[in-house]
Amino acid sequence: MPCYIEPTKDGGTMFLCGKLGPHCAAEKCASVSGYLCDFPVAEGRTCDLPLCERHAYQVAPDLHYCPGHLVLWKAFREAGGVERELGNVVPFPARTGKPENGELF
Template sequence: MPCYIQPMKDGGTMFLCGDFGPHCGACASVGDFLCDFPVGEGKTCDMPLCEGHATEVAPNVHYCPGHMVLWQEFRDAGGVQRELENVVPYAQPKREG
């Protein structure tokens, strides 16, 4: 049975033993999250990530370190603003009668 040493935010250390499923692709710790970065055809990266390597970019949306760099470059180059300018507001269909 594998055992893991998990650092905690308060500086302490936690020891975990057991089969905890996928491991973080960046450090081999327990992978609590999956990378949600879109990679095409409705799919996401899905790289397992530990708490230390998962960056939350929206509620319950996490990116791996590599995809976080791509997201920051896109955002800093004005990509978010360009995409928002293309959004067409939804209009309720008119009811007859």
């Protein structure tokens, strides 16, 4: 029977044994997982790492990321990735002729 280690509010730990599903996948964590990482890893697929309450980082309502993917997500967002993806349209056609010098008309 698998056993789990759950932190208690007073800073101690509590053992839980039973068929409670996979352990949290975060490093050095042996808690019961109640969440799955929702980070998209491929078309129609998500990371799906099992995560406990403390390691499932909520990035949007009902959307949780594992610690590793949270770092990726933050870097992506800070680099302006969200806007860039939304603005990912057809590039401007290459201009021909004289370069513009600010004088349009």
